[in-house]
Amino acid sequence: MLYYLFTYLEEQFNFPGAGLFQYISFRAAMSILTSLFISLIIGRRIIEYIRRRQIGETVRDLGLQGEGSKKGTPTMGGLIILSIYTCACFIVCKAA
Numbered sequence: 001m002l003y004y005l006f007t008y009l010e011e012q013f014n015f016p017g018a019g020l021f022q023y024i025s026f027r028a029a030m031s032i033l034t035s036l037f038i039s040l041i042i043g044r045r046i047i048e049y050i051r052r053r054q055i056g057e058t059v060r061d062l063g064l065q066g067e068g069s070k071k072g073t074p075t076m077g078g079l080i081i082l083s084i085y086t087c088a089c090f091i092v093c094k095a096a
Contacts, residue, residue: 003027003094027093035088039080046080 003021010018020026 001090002030002092031085031088031092034092035085038088039084042084043080 006015006018006021009015
């Protein structure tokens, strides 16, 4: 979405720096930074929501020291990372 916005700004108003969005390396870096900022803002809220819903890891009793500390740990971290990175790609990158 931002690709098309900055392409429009460059064509219509000769906006300085808008040409950077033509480079895929710049769009990839912006996508990574965008996903980092989104995850910092929204990630904590999602984890707290998962804890309130009691969606956590069940721990088997293996007799190991410290295994009780893992009880109730949210197990949806990968889902958070994939969904936020996908949203950041849609925001920054251009469609095929």
